[in-house]
Amino acid sequence: MTRVAVLGAGSWGTTFAKVLADAGCSVLLHARRPELAGTIGETRQNPDYLPGIRLPDRLRATADPAEALAGAEIVVLAVPSQSLRANLGEWAPLLPADAVLLSLMKGIELGSTKRMSEVICEVTGAGPDRVAALSGPNLAREIAEEQPAATVVACPDRERAAQVQAACHTPYFRPYTNADLVGCELGGAVKNVIALACGITEGMGFGDNTRASLITRGLAETARLGAALGAEPTTFAGLAGLGDLVATCSSPLSRNRTFGERLGRGMSVEEVQRGTRQVAEGVKSCRPVLDLARARGVDMPLTEAVVRVCHEGVPVPQMVKEIMSREAKPE
Template structure:
């Protein structure tokens, strides 16, 4: 259990933000969730439920909500950020002056900023000026609905400062949520970002009825290209075989609860990108990040054929049938 005086601010009140807020409260912290909409904050405070995302699940009494970011941040030991990767910079610029000097900032984002090709932890460091020793990443096979229901899960807490990683590990360790620590922030973030793009491909294959063998091929080769890029950027290859790499990839590619897989499934069944977005409703980071990831691959001379096909399809440069053919008809070569 964490010390009862530990305070956490969670931005925002979406599905994953709410799930992590619940974990932190269950582990013993006083948690304030920042919600953009009054009705969400009011619902959490009055009914101890999030009416927008989990109207059927009770939240701990130690979890409250506000629409005032300054009030949420006051006295926080942990500032947990769960906003879309593409809106992180603008939001954080407004919040940064109010983040307490001692707070550890924890990123839940699994995307790459389009214009700069920066990982979320890099955007946080740039906008806040905070030392990387105070910036951590939480990543793993974490489907929010299952965690809200108290089903078992695990994740990696990565931070260059091992002590900071251990502190947050304690702050989010519950009977149903087991965090492990790492210092490989780069590996954790690329594992989380690229698996979303691979999951789009798996969803498309599923929607087109290509079968489980095709799914297994895409996941395996997707992990290979994720590892190639991550290690080119300085990650340790073992990280990509861990919870934030293979673990997250498996959950995101196989679960119907996964937004990116669901988005891809709609495309595979013939929906347009606009129709798939309307049906999925929540932010689908793989759609937003594919091109930025591909740009990084080109800069570092890394082959990423699945990401390349996904980026071309999402920008309507190729058709669905051409995408399927491109994924499955590459020239044969040694596996390693």
């Protein structure tokens, strides 16, 4: 029985811990707050982030990271992207020497513009062959309800990718493997930014043509950045590219789309942040994504527009006007 530690008891961390347990793994879920860990153990539910979903008996919870990590063969990192470095600084001395380090995070680090796998390698000293990422159209609530879904386990080491694949394969959750870690991580990070744009236009009352246009041009932006960073072009046509982008831009369960929708209805970024408990990764990641693109000479107008709204105070109607008035050119 594979021993797995899941560090982060938010909605996606808890859901993936359930998937792992349903797949037959022995799972310890780390919650930073002892009261939440106790509640999960006593009620078999995470009422804060996944109310109404019963968690398997094979899944246990703890507030002690040392207990969670002891003997783990796979360590799943499921914290907000911008807090990863600080959290890993605490956890690194406790990590088992040969465990696979699996990132569930979809973001780019502020300041460094590093992908999450790069942060993991830098902080822990782990070789790139030990680091994997999970990415795909994986809205937590639907998977927790055991609605059929697929995902990608990306890792340059095929044996480790297969190890993670086997650990999370259930009748309702189908993982594929992919060696293109760069492309899968970029797809997961940029789609949150495009989902903000889709949400903004939804909040303004625009319809399917607008959303389809943003998804398509957003995919083009992602693929351009991926090409500049050495990703495989085919990755962006798969689950970690187009699949994740469509789900996140279209579903009301998407945090980023919902955040954007509230902006489109006239709320400020600060007002939306005060009214939500969940983290919308695209709000913070849009700026480092744009920095990364500019450093590589890649044009990303939708990402730039989201940055201007979220961080430069540009009114939403002006953002739309600027995008639509860009110079006409071939697709």
